[in-house]
Amino acid sequence: MSTVLYSLFLYSYRAGIFIASLFDQKARLWIQGRKDLFARLKAALEANTAPVIWVHCASLGEFEQGRTILETLRKEYPSHKILLTFFSPSGYEIRKNYAYADWVFYLPLDTRRNAADFVHLVKPVLTIFVKYEYWYHLLHALKATGRPILLISALFREHSVFFKPYGGFHRNMLRCFTHIFVQDDESKNRLASVIPATGITVAGDTRFDRVEQIASGFESIPAIETFTSDRPFLLVAGSTWPDDEKHLAAYMKLNSSNTTLIIAPHEINKDHIKEIESRFPGALLFSRLKDQPSLKSQVLIIDNIGMLSRLYHYADIAYIGGGFNKSGIHNTLEAAVFARPVLFGPNYQKFSEAKALIKKRGGISYNTEDQLIETINKLKEDSVLRTALGANAGRLVHENTGATRIISDYIRENLR
Numbered sequence: 387m388s389t390v391l392y393s394l395f396l397y398s399y400r401a402g403i404f405i406a407s408l409f410d411q412k413a414r415l416w417i418q419g420r421k422d423l424f425a426r427l428k429a430a431l432e433a434n435t436a437p438v439i440w441v442h443c444a445s446l447g448e449f450e451q452g453r454t455i456l457e458t459l460r461k462e463y464p465s466h467k468i469l470l471t472f473f474s475p476s477g478y479e480i481r482k483n484y485a486y487a488d489w490v491f492y493l494p495l496d497t498r499r500n501a502a503d504f505v506h507l508v509k510p511v512l513t514i515f516v517k518y519e520y521w522y523h524l525l526h527a528l529k530a531t532g533r534p535i536l537l538i539s540a541l542f543r544e545h546s547v548f549f550k551p552y553g554g555f556h557r558n559m560l561r562c563f564t565h566i567f568v569q570d571d572e573s574k575n576r577l578a579s580v581i582p583a584t585g586i587t588v589a590g591d592t593r594f595d596r597v598e599q600i601a602s603g604f605e606s607i608p609a610i611e612t613f614t615s616d617r618p619f620l621l622v623a624g625s626t627w628p629d630d631e632k633h634l635a636a637y638m639k640l641n642s643s644n645t646t647l648i649i650a651p652h653e654i655n656k657d658h659i660k661e662i663e664s665r666f667p668g669a670l671l672f673s674r675l676k677d678q679p680s681l682k683s684q685v686l687i688i689d690n691i692g693m694l695s696r697l698y699h700y701a702d703i704a705y706i707g708g709g710f711n712k713s714g715i716h717n718t719l720e721a722a723v724f725a726r727p728v729l730f731g732p733n734y735q736k737f738s739e740a741k742a743l744i745k746k747r748g749g750i751s752y753n754t755e756d757q758l759i760e761t762i763n764k765l766k767e768d769s770v771l772r773t774a775l776g777a778n779a780g781r782l783v784h785e786n787t788g789a790t791r792i793i794s795d796y797i798r799e800n801l802r
Contacts, residue, residue, distance in 0.1 A: 388555065389498075392522055396495055411655075415475035419492040424500075427507055430489050436467045440510035442493060444519045445474035447717065449481055451539050452516035454595045454790040460486045462798070469508060473519065480691060496521040505531065512801050514538060515563075522555070525562035534564040534800055538793055539592045541738070542573040548580060557581075564800075567793050570738060587796070590789035591739065597723040598787050600695050607696055609672070610648075612679040613686060614700045617646040619766050624694045625652045625716035626707035628661065630731065634705065635665040636755045637762055642684045645766070648697055650688035652707060652716065659689050695720040702772065703765055706730040709751070715740055722748060725780030727765055727772055729758070739782075748779030 406413035431438075441456050443449040449472070460468060470487035472478035482490045494500040501523035513528050513535045528535050547553045548560060557580045560566070566581075567589040568574050574586050614620055623634055626649055638647055647666075651658055663669055670683035672690060688697070698704050704721030708714055709731020718740050721728050728749040734740035743749030752758045765772045 389522065392555070393497065396497065400495055412475050415479060416492075419475065419478060420494065423492060423494055424503060424507070427489075427491060427504070430491075431469075431507055434467060436465060437511040438467045438469055438508055439463065440469045440471070440508055440513045441487075441516070442471045442473075442514070442519060443477055443516045445472065445477040446480055448516040448518065449477050450596055450717075451591070451593050452514065454592050454599060455514065455516075455538060455793055457486050458790060458794050459797070462794070463801075466511070469510070493521075496523050498523045501527040512536070512797065517541070520556065520559045522559055525559050529562040534797075535562060536793070536797075537563050537566045538589070539789065540566055540568045540573065541570070542568065542576045543736070544576065546576075549576060565796065567789070567796075569789075587792065589792040590786055592789045592793070593717070593719050593739075594783055594786045595788070595790040597695070597717075597719045597783060600720070601699075601723045604696065604699055607693060609676045609679050610693075610697065610700055613675060614646070614648075619645050620700055620702050621645055621647050621705060621762065622697050622701035622703075622721070623647065623649045623705035624697065624707060624721070625650065626705075627652055627711055628658075629710035630705070630707040631662055631665055633755045633758050637759050638666065638685065640759065641763070645762075646684050646686075648686045648688065648700070650694045650697060654689050654691060659687065662687055698724045698726055701726050703762060704728050709733050718743055718749060719783055722779035723783045725776040727775035728779055729761060742782055743779055746778045746782050748775055748777075748782055750775075 403413050403416050407417045439459055441452060443452055456468065456470070467488040468486065470481070470484060470490045471493045472481070473493050478490065478492055484490055494504055504524065505527040510528070511533055513533070515537045517539045525535065542548060547556050560581055563585070565585050565587065566577065567587050568577060569591045571588055574588050577586050623630065626634070631649065631651070634647060634649065638645065649662065651662060666685040668683055669685035669687050670681055672686060672688045675681055675686065688694070698721040701721065704726045706715050706718050706721060706728060708716045711733060714733045714736050715730045718728050718730065718737070722743060728743055730740065730749065730751055732751055732753050734751055740749060744751060750761055752761055
């Protein structure tokens, strides 16, 4: 890919987003959030005299992945300002008031002019990209400053474009990073074929540190405490999609008398919530429960965002959605840290932590409704097995923490 083709792709992408914004709320937020972006950035930063650390996350998942680093920076560099940017509305709209950042903005489209103006305005003394996101013009503009640029919690798979004969354009972007922190040895070995190994460190995945942080600082949810107080068996399903919900409904149809389900869907728009309610007749919405904690139902639907990582604390079994989608399953570690058996669908092969959960016998994948029903019933009836699988899941998390410390040590040694 040349810079000309790259520019054509970006302009085509923006045009596609503009068209989609006429009928899609997320696309509309993407457009609206970038309106007068540079004017707002200038108004926020032009009087600033403190050094700026810039942290960029594609979306909410990457934000949670990089959060322990960001909060460590806030603590260790109190005289610095922190700029947090997002590419996606799903990150920005939820974290636009994040207390540990001085400013939160959308990332401008990566044109040559935008990149030059952005870097000139922000003047970051350190830039951190979390896991993904490779923006050609921004990376080259940053490299020209001579300041450190880090990529953290990165994964590089065998068939990635970086390792293809035609991947020179993408390899060029990798060479802009001062240092890349990868999750595993396989990623380092692949990456070392295209950049010097001295610029690569196997640090692990900062998500392990983040979920450990959540668990150690657990804050109860009073309405959930009341709702679950007399429940003999609780299944918590997080980040679900319609296929997941269909399978869970089949299970509950047979087991509603002795199982309680809390379901936190990935999408909480009104249409999806109504669809879930139709699958689970008599289900209760959390928005009603929090005002009337005495309400009862065998199924509780979480119609807000921000509670899921704590909900797993109450579960006997955790179900992670996305396993029947092309993009794959969502965050399994949020449940595993609470020492709960973790169930998910078959599309998990891109997720090393899910494969590790299966290998360590802390997670179980299923393919059909019948398999899901059989698996849940087996775990429900065998508390010894359930406890053992949960302990395996928790142990996996505890044994893989430490990435934040490794990355923070590097920053401490190299940020002047």
